[in-house]
Amino acid sequence: MHVGVDVGGTKVLAVEIAGEGDGLEVVSSAQVPMPGRNASDAEVERAVADAALEVAAGRTLTGVGVSSAGLVDREGEWVRFCAHLPWRDAPVRSRLAELLGVPVVLDNDANCAAYAELAAGSLQDATFALMITIGTGIGGAIVLDGRVVRGANGMAGEFGHVQVVPDGLACECGLHGCWEQYCSGRALERVMRVALGSHLDGPQVAALARDGDRIAREAFATVGTWLGVGIAGLVSAYDPEVVVVGGGVSAVGDLLLDPARHGLARALQGAEHRTIPGIVPARFGPEAGAVGAALQAVAAG
Ligand SMILES: [Zn+2]
Numbered sequence: 001m002h003v004g005v006d007v008g009g010t011k012v013l014a015v016e017i018a019g020e021g022d023g024l025e026v027v028s029s030a031q032v033p034m035p036g037r038n039a040s041d042a043e044v045e046r047a048v049a050d051a052a053l054e055v056a057a058g059r060t061l062t063g064v065g066v067s068s069a070g071l072v073d074r075e076g077e078w079v080r081f082c083a084h085l086p087w088r089d090a091p092v093r094s095r096l097a098e099l100l101g102v103p104v105v106l107d108n109d110a111n112c113a114a115y116a117e118l119a120a121g122s123l124q125d126a127t128f129a130l131m132i133t134i135g136t137g138i139g140g141a142i143v144l145d146g147r148v149v150r151g152a153n154g155m156a157g158e159f160g161h162v163q164v165v166p167d168g169l170a171c172e173c174g175l176h177g178c179w180e181q182y183c184s185g186r187a188l189e190r191v192m193r194v195a196l197g198s199h200l201d202g203p204q205v206a207a208l209a210r211d212g213d214r215i216a217r218e219a220f221a222t223v224g225t226w227l228g229v230g231i232a233g234l235v236s237a238y239d240p241e242v243v244v245v246g247g248g249v250s251a252v253g254d255l256l257l258d259p260a261r262h263g264l265a266r267a268l269q270g271a272e273h274r275t276i277p278g279i280v281p282a283r284f285g286p287e288a289g290a291v292g293a294a295l296q297a298v299a300a301g
Contacts, residue, residue: 001059003052004294006067006109006287007044008248009084009136010034010185014051015290017298024120026287030054034085037172041090049099063103063300065293066096067112069139074154076106083161083172084136105296110139110157111148112292113246113282118146119295121283122244130240131282132159133247133289134227134256137172137180142238160184164230183226185249191219206252220252221259228263228279235277236269246282246289253281 005014016028032051035043052064070082077094079087093106107115114131117123123131123143133139138160142149150156160180161173168177181187185202192200195215200208208216231243250256260279265271282288 001056001061002063002065002294002297003055003061004065004067004112004290004292004297005048005052006112006290006293007048007085008034008069008109008289009037012044012047012051013287013290014055015287015294016055017291017294021120024291026284026291028055028057029287029290037084037086039086041086041095044086045092045095045099048096052100061100061102063105063297064096064100065112065295065297065300066092066104066106067109067289067293068092068106069109069135069137071155071158072106072108072111074150076154079106080155081173083174103297103300105293105300107293107296108139108141108154108157109133109289110141111150112290112296113139113284113288114141114143114148114244114292115295116284116288116292117244117246117282118143118148119292121288122242122280126242126244128238128240130231130234130238130243131157132227132231132243132245133282134183134245134249135185135247135286137184137186138230139247139289140234159230159234162230162233164226164233179226179230183223183230187226188219188223188249191222192216195219202249206249209252209255217255220255223249224256224259225263227256228260228265229267231260231279232264232267232269235264240277242277243279244282245279246285248286250281251286257281 140159165177
């Protein structure tokens with residue numbers, strides 16, 4: 001069997017998929033905590049293997065796809081850098097293949113998410129589109145004619161570290177004012193901490209917002225508005241027909257996406273004189289990266 005594993009800043013998610021096209025679905029999944037950005041490489045790789053083996057549940061693995069946040073090289077061998085993970089110039093694909101004893105394919109998480117949405121989701125009919133994933137940070141992918149555009153070194157689409165506030169908040173990547181400091185799970189937690197004086201994690205804030213809690217809804221509106229403002233810059237640069245949003249923070253749907261649509265319309269140059277692209281949810285939501293990784297493992301054989 002093939003398994004897809006998504007490695008994010010707070011958790012490692014493994015999925016088993018079945019079916020294809022509109023019938024493609026996640027049939028089982030497992031989640032283990034990410035050991036943390038100060039953990040060793042080996043601890044993170046062990047967590048990836050543990051999640052994959054938990055989904056396999058005793059069945060024989062034939063291939064594993066790994067979706068990683070951060071800078072993955074064009075050949076899918078190395079994770080060069082990720083603000084939220086310990087890997088630095090790490091040969092992650094070969095290490096995991098050795099640890100698991102099966103072929104492994106490695107790609108950037110937002111590229112994997114775009115791969116899943118192209119195959120069976122919100123990008124199926126797209127010619128030129130952008131994919132944004134919002135989790136611990138922001139990932140991005142550029143889609144042209146049914147394929148992910150990878151850039152000169154495989155690292156295109158890292159929109160989360162575009163500076164939106166000069167000398168703004170310090171980012172885990174070492175820079176300041178990065179978009180993801182204002183629009184991410186971490187940003188959501190910070191907005192809530194300022195409002196309440198206590199810490200809640202992203203899923204707790206989402207549960208409150210769904211229950212109608214005013215402060216939690218305002219926190220999603222703040223983060224959503226920043227999402228729209230950032231997307232406005234990307235629309236100016238790329239002129240996409242649609243922007244698909246996935247990742248854990250997007251699981252609240254329109255509580256995030258409606259403020260983003262308003263933020264986009266307000267911040268976009270010439271908004272009244274152009275077609276404003278839709279901001280639509282990823283069909284596979286927070287699981288898109290893991291599903292795309294599983295599909296790539298299947299395609300690799
Ligand atoms: Zn940054």
